[in-house]
Amino acid sequence: MMMMTMFVFSNIKRISRHSLRRYLSGMEKQKIGIIGSGAVGTFFGLRLAEAGHEVRFLASRQQKKIPSSLALESWQGNYILENPKIYETTKKLIDSGENLDWILFCLKSTVFDEYNSEEEETQFIKDLLEPCVDKKKTRIQILMNGLGVEEKLAKVFSPEKIFGGLVYGGLSKKENTIIHQGVPVEIRGGSFLDVKSEIEHAKQLWKSTPYIQYSPQECLLQAQYSKLAWNIPFNGLTIVAGGVDVSQVWGKTNPDDQHVQHSDASILLRQSALGLMQEIVQLANADLKAQSKSAEFFLNSDHLISILSAITDKMAQASYIPSTTQDFLSNRPMEINSIFAEPLARAQALHIPVPRLELLVGLLCSIRNSQK
């Protein structure tokens, strides 16, 4: 449930090549294709390459020149991959011979925004992925924000080979270098169909690098809604309040006197953020029920809100700006459909009243229209 993992990998901050190799024992070298060359895809590709796997990257469409190295600057130790295997098409990811064991699918969800129908979307997925996917063998680990990407891929590929995962921990990209500072990176990962034996494969893969905390989720959808219960209020409200940091929505706790410092705006926006969390919990539980998930996975509103509130207190101290808000401020495409519009569509289909979410999505769409 934790947004920023607070535990510390104290024993792995400095790890020798010798000890790193130990992590590979018990698992054969995997052939891994990375689709999406942003901070997330490149980071995980580098960590897996460092652990000894054969990693092949798909070049981004904007990339004019294939770099001669990819680098990682991390508080847990730097890493440079010389002569990375970067290819211009997904067909070339397997041209060397054997099929891929894994694909990490790490595009920004706005990649789907340019398609006007499900058919167009499906065609895009086929054109992009079919050349490098062996339907019997290749597992696809999605590492993207929001809801609904697993469903899109499950229309084309074996649903039991599809994995979802939520990334926690700050990563940023500067040219060919990924910068990772401050908190350990965690993947809350699950299998799209919640197949236990399949999650074991993902656990094996991620166990090969000590720098990634892989937390297997018995119910992927529950994990996704748990993250949305934070992302929807805070990525959303910080944008529509004008592109502010979390403290402007949540108020700032003064560590000296332990009294909460609020303006009128943040008192009301904090209430709205809490109200949005309630709406997401109600939606989550209705969706989990509709998808026949066990009641043990239903979210407990008080418990989740108290955890998320504690995390947000810390973020407000650090003037944290959520990722979608950073996109907004940099005039980049915002992940509105997967984080906000897809949950709203599910609420409408399930007849769950979400007045705040409806208003929020209306404003975000309006802001997106005016950005174009």
Next chain:
Amino acid sequence: MMMMTMFVFSNIKRISRHSLRRYLSGMEKQKIGIIGSGAVGTFFGLRLAEAGHEVRFLASRQQKKIPSSLALESWQGNYILENPKIYETTKKLIDSGENLDWILFCLKSTVFDEYNSEEEETQFIKDLLEPCVDKKKTRIQILMNGLGVEEKLAKVFSPEKIFGGLVYGGLSKKENTIIHQGVPVEIRGGSFLDVKSEIEHAKQLWKSTPYIQYSPQECLLQAQYSKLAWNIPFNGLTIVAGGVDVSQVWGKTNPDDQHVQHSDASILLRQSALGLMQEIVQLANADLKAQSKSAEFFLNSDHLISILSAITDKMAQASYIPSTTQDFLSNRPMEINSIFAEPLARAQALHIPVPRLELLVGLLCSIRNSQK
């Protein structure tokens, strides 16, 4: 209930001085003080001067030079008042001798924003108004947006001498000229205590000019909420959606095919506008009940929403920008407290859930903070 009065004063478009004087028969010349020299105060002052009353204006604090004339450009006929009586203090409004019969109180409600307590506010009202108010005689007609100004004045002056009024019809100011175009001006006026015999005095006053439609309201609070049910969604949402016109929130009806044209944003914002109307109706009825108003004055949600929707359809065709949104776009102070925050405070006191209003006010306050 109508926002833009649709009837036409066809018989008064061109009125002779002779026939105008007839309107004065049956009422003695009144001594009238105008507090607030914006479009509203100046317009009504000029119309009453034209009708033969003695009108004295309070100069605005920003006014450096007293103008030698005030003018009115109207589709119903122009009017110029030469050598208007404009004074720098309210004491001077009565220095000529007799007390005032009426005061028109037409300040922008943001005038109260600079005071931090009820005491400070009350002191401001005393300093401003006491010099020109005879508590036994002078009636005070408030013509301001939102809720709560009558209550503020009733702490200082006889509540039965206080009148509220809602102005409908487009007025703008350009230097010393008021421009009035297109629709007849209507005041929906009531007595603060809903005293029938007092409303008769207001009716008499406004009957003296044919250019103002005075619609007496048996229940002032009902009339105020009826207007707020439009102003809150549309002044509010057009601001937080980025300073847009009504059609961006409501969608635009295409007059050719009679099909409603919407973007995703306006479909959702239209739903939110309708949801806000519902919240205001629920709040209105709880407040009317709490203030022991007769149930006959409770708002009927379906009826009110259908009237407001029809009016909004016309405004969306004309790309109408609400007054608060014009203030926002011009970086002028916005009437957030009286139009939005006071209704929210009443909803909180009455325990009426208003999730959309709470979110809207939070965003408006945040936008106001960033404007400063």
